[in-house]
Amino acid sequence: MATQAVPQLERREPLWTRIPVLTHVRMSVGVQRVMLVVGLSLTGIFLVLAVFAPLMAPFGYSQIADASGGFPTQDPPSAKHLWGTTVGGFDVFSRVVWGAQTAVLVIVVAVALSIFAGVALGLASGYIGGWLDRILVVIADAVYAFPSLLVAIVMSIVISHGQSSLWGGIFAAAISITVVFIPQYFRVVRAEAIRLKAEPFVESAKVIGASSWRIMARHIFRNATRSIPLIFTLNASEAILTLAGLGFLGFGIEPTSASEWGFDLNKAISDVTAGIWWTGVFPGLAIVLTVLGLTLVGESMNDLSDAKLRARGRKRTTTAGAKGARTAAPQGVSSPESEGGKA
Amino acid sequence: MSEQLDVRSSAPAETVLDIDDLEVSFATDTGEVRAVRGVSLDVRAGEVVAVVGESGSGKTVTAKTILGLLPETATSSGAVVIKGQNVVALTPAKLRELRGRDVAMVFQEPSTALNPVFTVGWQIMEGLRAHRARGGGGKGGRRVGRKEARERAVEALRKVGIPDPEKRVDYYPHQFSGGQKQRVVIAAALALDPELIVADEPTTALDVTVQAEILELLRDLRDLYGTSIVLITHNMGVVADLADRVVVMYQGEVVEEAPVRTLFAEPRDDYTRRLLAAVPHLGRDSASEGATERLHQGGEVLVEAKELEIVYPGRLGSPAFRAVDGVSFTVSAGEVFGLVGESGSGKTTIGRAIAGLNRATGGSLSVLGHEMVGFSERAFRPLRKDIGFVFQDPAASFNPQLTIGECVAEPLVVHLDLEPAQLRRRVGELLESVQLPASYASRYPHELSGGQRQRASLARALALEPRLLIADEPTSALDVSVQAKVLELFREIQAELGFAALFISHDLAVVDQLSHWVGVLYKGRLVEQGIGSRVMNAPQDEYTKRLIASLPVPDPVEQAERRKAHRALLGG
Numbered sequence: 001m002a003t004q005a006v007p008q009l010e011r012r013e014p015l016w017t018r019i020p021v022l023t024h025v026r027m028s029v030g031v032q033r034v035m036l037v038v039g040l041s042l043t044g045i046f047l048v049l050a051v052f053a054p055l056m057a058p059f060g061y062s063q064i065a066d067a068s069g070g071f072p073t074q075d076p077p078s079a080k081h082l083w084g085t086t087v088g089g090f091d092v093f094s095r096v097v098w099g100a101q102t103a104v105l106v107i108v109v110a111v112a113l114s115i116f117a118g119v120a121l122g123l124a125s126g127y128i129g130g131w132l133d134r135i136l137v138v139i140a141d142a143v144y145a146f147p148s149l150l151v152a153i154v155m156s157i158v159i160s161h162g163q164s165s166l167w168g169g170i171f172a173a174a175i176s177i178t179v180v181f182i183p184q185y186f187r188v189v190r191a192e193a194i195r196l197k198a199e200p201f202v203e204s205a206k207v208i209g210a211s212s213w214r215i216m217a218r219h220i221f222r223n224a225t226r227s228i229p230l231i232f233t234l235n236a237s238e239a240i241l242t243l244a245g246l247g248f249l250g251f252g253i254e255p256t257s258a259s260e261w262g263f264d265l266n267k268a269i270s271d272v273t274a275g276i277w278w279t280g281v282f283p284g285l286a287i288v289l290t291v292l293g294l295t296l297v298g299e300s301m302n303d304l305s306d307a308k309l310r311a312r313g314r315k316r317t318t319t320a321g322a323k324g325a326r327t328a329a330p331q332g333v334s335s336p337e338s339e340g341g342k343a
Numbered sequence: 344m345s346e347q348l349d350v351r352s353s354a355p356a357e358t359v360l361d362i363d364d365l366e367v368s369f370a371t372d373t374g375e376v377r378a379v380r381g382v383s384l385d386v387r388a389g390e391v392v393a394v395v396g397e398s399g400s401g402k403t404v405t406a407k408t409i410l411g412l413l414p415e416t417a418t419s420s421g422a423v424v425i426k427g428q429n430v431v432a433l434t435p436a437k438l439r440e441l442r443g444r445d446v447a448m449v450f451q452e453p454s455t456a457l458n459p460v461f462t463v464g465w466q467i468m469e470g471l472r473a474h475r476a477r478g479g480g481g482k483g484g485r486r487v488g489r490k491e492a493r494e495r496a497v498e499a500l501r502k503v504g505i506p507d508p509e510k511r512v513d514y515y516p517h518q519f520s521g522g523q524k525q526r527v528v529i530a531a532a533l534a535l536d537p538e539l540i541v542a543d544e545p546t547t548a549l550d551v552t553v554q555a556e557i558l559e560l561l562r563d564l565r566d567l568y569g570t571s572i573v574l575i576t577h578n579m580g581v582v583a584d585l586a587d588r589v590v591v592m593y594q595g596e597v598v599e600e601a602p603v604r605t606l607f608a609e610p611r612d613d614y615t616r617r618l619l620a621a622v623p624h625l626g627r628d629s630a631s632e633g634a635t636e637r638l639h640q641g642g643e644v645l646v647e648a649k650e651l652e653i654v655y656p657g658r659l660g661s662p663a664f665r666a667v668d669g670v671s672f673t674v675s676a677g678e679v680f681g682l683v684g685e686s687g688s689g690k691t692t693i694g695r696a697i698a699g700l701n702r703a704t705g706g707s708l709s710v711l712g713h714e715m716v717g718f719s720e721r722a723f724r725p726l727r728k729d730i731g732f733v734f735q736d737p738a739a740s741f742n743p744q745l746t747i748g749e750c751v752a753e754p755l756v757v758h759l760d761l762e763p764a765q766l767r768r769r770v771g772e773l774l775e776s777v778q779l780p781a782s783y784a785s786r787y788p789h790e791l792s793g794g795q796r797q798r799a800s801l802a803r804a805l806a807l808e809p810r811l812l813i814a815d816e817p818t819s820a821l822d823v824s825v826q827a828k829v830l831e832l833f834r835e836i837q838a839e840l841g842f843a844a845l846f847i848s849h850d851l852a853v854v855d856q857l858s859h860w861v862g863v864l865y866k867g868r869l870v871e872q873g874i875g876s877r878v879m880n881a882p883q884d885e886y887t888k889r890l891i892a893s894l895p896v897p898d899p900v901e902q903a904e905r906r907k908a909h910r911a912l913l914g915g
Contacts, residue, residue, distance in 0.1 A: 200740035201750075204803070207698050208754040209727035222744040 024304045036300035042293025049100035057091075058082075061098035061259035064089040074276050084278035086267060092278055096286050098259035102170065103290065106243050107236045109174035110181060115232070117178075118185025119225060125186065126193025126224075127216050133190075140183035148238075149245050152176035156251045170253070173243045180242070181235055188231055192224035233298035237291040244287050261287050356387040359539045359571045360409065360446075365421035365431075367404050367413065378404045380595040381421075386539065389569040391561070393586035393603070395576060397618075397822035398793075401595040406543050406575045410448050411438045425539065443470045447532035451544040453524035457516040464512035467496040467531045474535060499530040502568075503560055522553035526560065533564070540564070543575045550685035550849070555893035558585050577822065579622045580895030583607060583902045591615050603899045621827035622897045623852035630679065630834070631859050631875035638859045642676035645711055645811050645843050646697055652705030653692050666692045668867040669706065676810065679837060679844045681858025681875060683851055685890075688864040694815045694847045698732050699723050711811065728758045731804030731842075735816040737796035741788035747774075747799050748784025754806040773802040777832060794825035798832060805836070812837075812844040818853060830856060851894055855879050863887045 028036050049056060064071050071089040075081055083092035125136040155176035196202055205215050247262025261283040268280035367379040379401040386392045396402045407413055408423055411430050423430040425445050433441065450456040457466060471492045500508035503526040516524055525545065532540055546554035562585060564570045574586060582589055582603065589606045591599040599612040610616045653667035667689040674680045684690040695701040697710050699718065708715040711726050734740040741750050748770050755761055755769060771781035777798040788796055797817060804812055818826040834857060837844060848854045854861055855875045862872040871884040882888045892909035896902050
């Protein structure tokens with residue numbers, strides 16, 4: 001057979017080229033690359049702030065005094081307090097840095113809680129189908145119909161009775177977000193499972209006599225979860241917004257237990273009319289930039305994962321005038337819209 | 344090149360299309376792929392030029408370039424000249440003007456080429472509106488009235504042989520059958536009287552009996568209206584039936600160009616010769632050649648269907664669909680039973696019911712002694728190790744996340760309790776038995792070609808040495824040369840291991856090559872069964888006769904005779 005002569009292919013590409021985000025950067029070009037890199041940088045800054053908050057913040061999140069005495073209140077930005085201080089005497093810069101940590105914790109807990117339940121329910125619902133599927137879909141739809149912030153408020157009351165400690169607050173926010181997110185993972189995985197159920201490779205496993213459990217775990221799970229990193233990034237930004245919304249409405253975390261951007265924004269409302277801009281602008285910017293960063297990463301990954309939306313680098317080929325007069329100028333970028341025309 | 348010049352001097356007709364040194368390349372993730380490399384060909388008025396080649400030969404890309412339909416990722420150079428205009432260099436606006444008026448396209452899949460929410464008349468008139476309304480359309484250059492457009496649409500439908508066109512111009516696409524839809528697509532292409540039609544696999548999605556009608560229609564277009572046709576196809580039978588001149592493409596290049604009879608009689612290029620040798624030819628190389636009675640009748644009866652019925656429940660308000668209706672047959676140990684039929688005949692449904700993928704709803708279907716009507720998965724599971732199944736699409740029947748070795752090992756893992764080392768050895772043996780190197784076990788499905796994947800699929804089906812193998816169109820997704828190899832392998836392994844097989848296919852010639860006994864299905868009924876060579880040479884049933892007559896043989900001389908002989912039959 002001719003097949004013997006085929007040289008041994010590389011077994012699998014090295015690990016670093018298979019990590020989702022890195023592969024996306026490698027295959028992106030032009031505007032898509034710029035979007036992705038900007039998103040990744042913003043997200044990177046956010047993560048660095050969160051991890052190294054104790055080192056980077058000059059003061060603690062609830063610190064209102066140091067060795068030289070109490071902090072001034074509503075002090076404009078100065079050398080000591082880079083972004084000024086709030087009405088309570090907190091250092092704005094420190095609170096923004098510490099706030100990143102809270103946000104990351106909430107994202108991690110919320111996603112960890114929702115991803116497992118969502119994926120497991122989605123797999124079972126999609127593959128097994130029948131009445132189980134119908135009931136789960138109705139529940140998911142019911143949860144969808146709730147405004148997510150309302151669910152979050154109810155949950156935070158149920159969990160912590162309106163009180164808040166650091167972890168109590170984080171869990172209240174995270175669990176309330178989880179409730180809203182489970183249906184999202186559920187839907188995506190269920191749709192994939194239903195599609196995959198009819199694929200020949202699943203049928204061939206069935207014909208072999210593999211059990212439903214084995215088919216779900218080995219064949220459907222690994223193929224159905226490919227779009228999860230994408231939902232993860234999009235959900236992460238939504239988690240931050242929900243947390244900030246909760247904080248803004250006063251259901252967040254008390255300033256003495258952790259720093260939280262939404263709460264700070266809430267406290268900054270009265271400052272605005274007094275011309276004190278620094279207490280509102282910086283936490284607000286932190287929210288906007290973090291959400292923007294995560295959304296950019298998510299959207300770029302979405303575009304790049306779809307072969308139809310992905311832009312590719314093109315090499316212009318030019319014929320060396322061999323065909324002289326007959327050949328009109330070679331068309332490197334001949335007709336971008338031609339396919340959209342009348343076909 | 345000399346051949347080409349001969350042809351040119353002998354035929355003085357006007358040149359409609361002239362492709363000169365066309366190069367097309369695509370930017371992909373793995374770098375630039377050159378799909379078409381320096382292709383030159385020309386088409387004269389009233390001529391059918393077939394461009395043949397296997398997948399990846401660049402034939403479809405060439406066709407799309409003629410209408411400027413390349414995707415954004417493509418880069419092209421060279422010249423495609425239609426009426427003095429180079430398509431490759433035209434602006435989008437000029438290109439739109441050219442499409443439909445000077446050159447039109449017929450697509451492969453008629454059901455997706457028509458928009459389901461508009462009437463067919465509307466879709467035919469769309470072309471008229473697009474060109475005349477702009478005023479500069481060339482012919483007339485004035486606004487076409489609603490009434491006139493409608494008349495022209497009716498006229499176009501009549502041209503393509505749609506009965507009662509005045510009424511049916513207001514029908515929606517779903518009210519037509521597949522073949523009629525393709526006629527409508529051709530009518531839409533004809534609406535503006537283009538000199539050239541590019542037909543990209545126009546009959547591939549159709550059944551043979553319908554294919555014969557469409558080929559007849561295309562022939563009429565050439566003979567009656569002098570329309571030139573560029574026919575893109577991989578089916579040598581279609582080429583033999585319709586083409587005047589053939590261009591053979593291989594890996595983006597033209598390897599041979601010749602008048603159709605010359606090409607089939609004396610192919611000069613090596614590749615063309617191999618290609619022609621691989622094409623299955625009805626009536627040659629039959630597995631049941633010389634057999635006078637049914638073989639393998641002493642053995643155990645593995646599958647027995649008695650008045651089998653399979654009914655799909657209808658949706659709310661629509662009646663249930665009877666896919667299989669009163670079918671009786673047996674498959675004995677060691678026998679290859681070929682099941683032929685067109686789409687919707689119920690052949691796949693029967694195969695899937697035997698494997699327990701569909702439910703049999705009436706009559707009786709006994710598989711390895713187990714009654715499949717009302718079966719429970721749990722009770723049937725132990726028997727599954729005696730049944731192998733080969734699916735149609737080799738690309739989709741492997742889990743893309745697992746290696747070939749893991750996929751082939753799956754039945755062993757499920758049913759046997761083997762040590763990892765034993766498992767590896769067995770997988771190696773299996774792969775070698777289907778002529779794949781054992782080292783392929785560590786590859787992923789996408790790293791294998793279609794033919795290699797289908798062989799691996801056979802290895803998986805045979806892993807537990809089943810007594811019954813069900814092969815559902817195992818070669819219809821493959822190129823002919825690959826198909827020939829896979830069929831040969833299948834034949835060898837079957838002879839060696841002696842398992843019984845149910846071989847399901849729409850291709851009569853392929854079924855005849857493998858099967859001892861052939862059953863012909865039509866609309867859920869088994870209309871005829873018998874020894875393969877006898878069914879093919881002396882069909883008894885009216886439908887079987889029509890089916891066999893419709894199949895174009897890959898030989899232009901023989902096909903011309905067949906066409907004459909069967910015209911009466913096909914017409915009725």
